[in-house]
Amino acid sequence: MDAVSRERSRSQDTLLAALLLGLVSCLAVAGCGVQVPAWRTLSPDSDFARLILDVYEDLFWWCAGIFVVVEALLLYALFRYRRREGDSEVPNQVHGFTALEIGWTLLPAAILFFIAIPTVRGVFEINGPPPDPDPLEISVIGHQWWWEFQYPELGFVTANELHVPVGRTAALTLTSADVIHSFWVPELGGKRDLNPGSENRLWFTPSETGVHYGQCAELCGTSHANMRMRVFVDDSASFAAWSASMSAPATADSAGAMTFLISGCAACHSIAGTLAQGKVGPDLTNFGRRATLAAGMLANTPENLSGWLRNPDSVKPRALMPDLNLDEQRIDDLVRFLEGMK
């Protein structure tokens, strides 16, 4: 290859580099700037998530601006100062320029100052007390691998499906029964850890009714990925109806309840209004009203429920719910009983 064509291929390479990095930068801007509704952290449905997003958007535009300017400078330098054909000259040996150094030390410092303002304000807001003086208090307890939700004011307990009324602040007290978990419902706000032996607080005021997906965000063992939940933001009438049904559950059919007891389920599970008062597993009061089962893994259908009862471990690896070797008749009875609690 002669020197001329070698030089040509070099500048082609430079051009290619410029194009590719340009493409990446377009992707970056398009990717982060355009809000697609499904993007959960970018579509806040609570005041808490909103204030986080405000800080994020502020930072995003600063970062996007810096990104474009700095990458452009880099690409320009590469293109402008590529070695030309037949050039063996030694460039001017510039060692530095102190004024420039001071300039580009102060510039990021100034930008940081502007980033720090919303950040510090945000820090105080997200760690401050809930804005509502009379929030709905809820205790969240993490377990391998499901969520326990206690409503101390309302006097009942449920699992894996949290109901909160729209427009009223929910104040969560978070702790864990075993290892560290993390509560994360992206549309309602950031995550917060559930530490065994201590309590964390998190609050949010949902602004719209709807269902939100959430899951554990701190590695908590084999089935960490299967520790999921739904948060139902109800209008005040439906929340009142739901909470009434939880406080005074329909009388469970007594034959079914007996099956539940003799099958061994009651060793771990509670059902309000029955003798089943186990505390190790999720509370199953009004189970038939739930949308999901196995900590949000499956839709709550009779087929899924019988599959779960037949072999919990095959649905949720290392699930602490044992395989009780129930026969098909027993499984059918249990499914009918559980799904019937509406």
Add this chain to the structure above:
Amino acid sequence: MSNAIAASALHAPEPIYSGGLKSWLATVDHKRIGIMYGVAAMIYFVVGGVEALIIRAQLAAADGTVVGADTFNQLFTMHGTTMVFLVLMPLSAALFNYMIPLMIGARDVAFPRLNAFSFWTFLFGSILLNLSFFIGSPPDAGWFGYANLTSKQYSPGLGIDFWLLSVQVMGVASIASAVNFTVTILNMRAPGMSIMRMPLFVWMALVVQVLMLLAFPPITVAFIFLLFDRFFGTHFYIPSAGATPILWQHLFWIFGHPEVYILILPSFGVVSEVLPTFSRKPLFGAPFVIFSVADTAFSLATMLIAIPTGVKIFNWIGTLWGGHIHFKTPLYFAVGMVGLFIIGGLSGIMHSSPPVDIQQHDSYFVVAHLHYVFFGGSVFGLFAGIYYWWPKITGRMMGEGLGKLHFWLMLIGMNLTFFPMHFLGLDGMPRRIYTYASDLGWERWNLVATVGAFVIALSILVFFVNALRSLKTGAKATGDPWDAATLEWTMSSPPPEYNFAVVPQVNSARPYWLHKYGPTRTISTRTKAQGTPAQPDHPPERVDLPSPSGWPILAAFGLTLFAGGALVGLPVVLGGAAVLVFAVYRWAFQPLERPGHPSFGPATAEAR
């Protein structure tokens, strides 16, 4: 008469990397140790990469069935631990070992046998970690191993024990080598090489050694607590006994934050050598870059880190500015590192803001961020270093075509893999999940990321083809193939066993450049300083090198047996301790130079 005796004691010259297996096992030569670090790191790079590919295959679609939950957790734990402790750190150690003595004008490191001990301890520790695969119980609690998931109650198997014992052993290697290189850099520089005349790579290496000395003691303490909890029933991290598992998080991140800089600074150092060489200019604002690195150490883990990082990036661009940029493979990787690190730095600024971080941490946004820093930053930078110093180390050139193919594939693959992870994180996908439901809308970007991962794998394959072809049929490299400025280029490629035939006299930060191009308008006109010329072919005076020693490898073996024995039983622990004490004792009383030690001089030249 005395001359005759001296001559008879001299060894016949041998090709530098020849000699049987025994010569490698007992070597105390920093160059051979560097090569062994590099080979081990590249093997583990493949291992960690295969782990990553299985992870990506599992996540390519919703409800993946490639591996089960337990296996997946083991894979990402081993991937993280491997890439941090078995790839990035030893690959940096490879370049430190090989290059630092050459760059500061020394014939070896300060403690050659300790250096061998560091390598073998690292190697045995890394083998111990991977042995867990063969007994079917790799660790599965993440590379960060948060308590109390790692307690005996929640992780009853041997996996966590393998992990904590092997990382502990490798920590010994890191601390030993940090002491060794700190002393080497501070004490063994050639005459005239003041601290501000040190090459930037050596500067970064020095900061890395200091950070290692700061970072490893806390993690060692954390591991000892965990060891006691698991083996002796103490309750350092057990909440039911009133302790708080948060203690682990504090100790771990006192280590973890400096560790980030331990992983990235070597790459900064490489880039600060490569950009000036291929721009044919000095590093722009070198003292500011040096201070910005020192400042890094103080603003660890805060938003302020953006300032020194910005200073470095601007100075790198300033180095290219006004240069005559020579587009060779090392430059591609160095520029790629700068371009990609900017992205990782900016996403880092985003979650240095706590309100933003509570959405982003433990999500795929952070996975994207850390891979832009460690893959885009560290791996690209280290590959720049490999391509840059390959001719010096092997004496042969790499193929430019394959090198550039490697670069483009890796750049495309890297962005395909990791950029979509920003989107996944913003869409609420948490880290470390082995499966996800199909109705969450996460499938598209996960599939793109998986395709990207295989493109990266292909690029690494191209690198190995290039490397093997170069070793077999590559063009012979001259001593100074890139027209560079620092001392390592003043000698033949590969360097002779004794490195420098004559101890160089250094009057500039760019001694060889000054020799080749003379004082220019901006440097050295006042001092009329002389540059450092190329080394003569043979030492004019006799050069004595330390003798090979088998005790470091035995001591490393004893140490690993001592630790790993805890998995088997007390007799093995005691046996390992006995081997360790015996080897260290013999080592301590073994003279550095024994009859028959490597020795070179004018006589060898005549003998040739």
